[in-house]
Amino acid sequence: MNLAAAANENMAYISNVLIYSAMAVYTLAFIAHMAEWVLGSRSKVGRTAAALTASDGTGDAGRTETVEISGGKGGTTVLERPKVVTRGGSGSRDVPDGPGAAGSDAGGDMSGRIAISLTVLAFAIHAAGVLARALSVQRAPWGNMYEFSTTFSMVAVGAYVVGLALRKNVRWLGLPLVTTVLLDLGLAVSVFYTESDQLVPALDSYWLYIHVSCAIISGAVLYLGAVATLLYLFRDRYEAKLAAADGPQPGAFATSVLERLPSAATLDKFAYRINAAVFPLWTFTLIAGAIWAEAAWGRYWGWDPKEVWTFITWVAYACYLHARATAGWRGRKAAYLALVAFACFLFNYYGVNLFVDGLHSYA
């Protein structure tokens, strides 16, 4: 008994060391990302503006894409594969994606790769830290805000790493993600830190595992969607300014940063796909929570503040999906709704736990 307790405290200690180490490596990744952006700014990108002017002249000339079956690198496939002409609908700008933070600068690209390697390393340490914490408390690592925060950012980085592994176009997420993960971990270790402990009986149910793990995954992935949405808003404004040649043009700094991001259309689609893909999971989170509440408190819905905010967040995302399907609401307006919806998620987590007392406020 006592031996086990000592082992647990040992584990908790190891976990803390790992989390701090992860933070150190994330910091290095952050620096490498900064280097990537700074070095990249030396390279002349200048592609977006040209593309915009070109597309202004010719209207929506069809874009030709070679569809490859074997995912090889550009143009090396010898498969006999028909070319499919794709074209955007009315009003699309047909702007190509920016080249990424490094631009065409070799040094920038190198530090970008270093940043990614460091991020993957930090993620591994981070995950080990979360695992050690779970072992030390002998349950899932999300019984309080400290554990929730560390797990949350771990899943967000994990999703990003998976995206990289699948060769999705997500490299542009690197800097904002690493920055906020550092922020989140910093908050976790300084403000929310809780000694490892076990759960009070009310929290001890397998629906908790299902409900909370889904909530964490949804939130972490929705966070990536929110970052994309925010960047979309900036990039969209930038492209709009460029397109309106006689209006005010974007400043040098904005240009330097924004021209390297993917096009507004790409960012918007990325955000939509993420939000749409997570929405069913978030719905399931809500349902699992209701089932758990039914088992624990005798009613599946009782307008407890946490439940209310889960509901608000859910409806806000439904709003966003509706907006996407409603002409006149797509684009920026829908993007604002997506940000509002994610703000609701954040409030549900931080705001409700800290400022509103209800049955859920276990932190």
Place this chain on the structure above:
Amino acid sequence: MSETGTNTEIDPSATESAEGRAEGPDTEPPGGSAAARLSTAPADSINVPALGLLGWARWSWRQLTSMRVALILLFLLSLGAIPGSLIPQSGVSPMKVEEFRQAHQTLAPIYDRLGLFHVYSSVWYSAIYILLFVSLIGCIVPRGWQLTRQLRGRPPAAPRRLGRLPAYTSWRTGAAPEEVLGAAHRLLGRSRFRTHRSGDAVAAEKGYLREVGNLLFHIALIVILVAFAVGQLWKSEGGKLVVEGDGFSNTLIQYDEFSSGTLFDSDGLAPFGFALDGFDATFERTGPQKGTPRTFRARATYWEGASGEERKTVIEVNKPLEVAGNKVYLVGHGYAPVVTVRDGQGDIAYQGPTPFLPQGDTGFTSVGVIKVPDYRDKEGKKNQLGFQGRFLPTFALDEVRGPHSSFPALDYPVLAINAYRGDLGIDSGVPQSVYQLETEKMKQFKDAEGEPFRKFLRPGESAELPNGAGSIEFEGVKTWATFQVSHQPANGLALVGAVAALAGLAGSLFIQRRRVWVRASRGADGETLVELAGLGRSESPKLPEELADLAVALRAEAPVSGAAGEPAAEEGSEAEADDPATKHPDPEPEEAAGPDNQGNDPADPVEGARA
């Protein structure tokens, strides 16, 4: 238009809603031309007010069931839910509402008038969700019809210029058009498209489950709402404290407190009962979390019906007992010291366990009151006794806190009591709390020094009251537990609705609805031009790939003539660029289909189905 900037999609459902749900002003004007806007705008916002009452009614209905209003109502639904999470709600915590009223004398009446203490049943919030659900029904019904029509109809015929569609490919082959179309027909059929061949083209469509899923989801929302309403109207919920060894049977008078929905009939209480055999609680013994609860288990025996068979069970915090359509939840627990009070004559005036209420400290200090209404003093005169007790499960003493309890378990239980005599006030008819002693008409016993009589008793010990007034013996401790018995009809229905909603949502968001057309026409050179085009929602990048896959498969039967593998797509687009008809900005495919094809818009499944 450039504001939105992102709709690189030609969205079948957008056009669909323009037709089916009359929200023309919302629909993006094709190409942004003012003429196009006018010509497609339905009557709603312009003419209808002149049509009088009926016209207005129809106009309002159309507005209400439009996607834009649904969006606004949804937004209001979430906005309106906010105050209920920040202001105490009478349905959730009436005590906090009371506190709030005391603290905010001016604000409270305003809140009252706005229904802010019961947001979710207030008039304005109800209005929002009722309107939303009316809108929802008004949206589901036409969409349901549309879908059945589409399923009975055929995939819409090919637009005239396939090259204008979002995904397009073409090549020349030596095979005859008939052969190509036949092969395409078979191929698309094998890929589980619904196909239809007419003229020089095969039309195919797939992914109807998206629409089905969407309808299922929205219908499921209504099912959930109905289930919730039924649950609220017919529910019953009661609380009962049961001391170890005692029982409960499900009748109204046995409850400590009881509430029910407006339509609940108390004769409908299901006959069942249970007895508490014992309660086990364990607590963390070491570490910084010392004293926090680890397990709570109520061992119980229950029976169903008037003379049902008895069964043993264990009720835990997340594991209610389900019996006779009711659920019995464990909600609290505590200690009930067992005492025997003897009067001045030496007769037993009171005996039994008395539940004490925990005070919320980590040591589980509990307080309670023992009332002895039938008591005779030394002279045999009738009087009443009252004891105030403090129960300390693990007695400890230190200088700062004095006597207190250091741990919630029964490690060293001590009962501390004060004693009073006089009128308990329970005969006055005014209801009294069993946990409080009204001491106004009572006198406290004093010891020999004139100090208030106070005793600390260990189990088995007893204390003599001063002047031979009797004695009190602390025999031992029993546990008690509080249970919530609730009956909530339509829980199953809500679950069914939730599962259906989830399934529908998955279908609606993950299934891609798309159309593919294949046209084969003999050119001047005697070769056959094969064209493939696809239309879908561009949120998915898969359409071009799917089209390419189809093209690869079709090329097996209609091989590319000339230089093998030479993509003809570029030719196609170049040919198109030369075509004067495509020079002006009319990127919507239905426009490109030409005037003779007006009522037969391929992008509009309804129209297609009608054709």
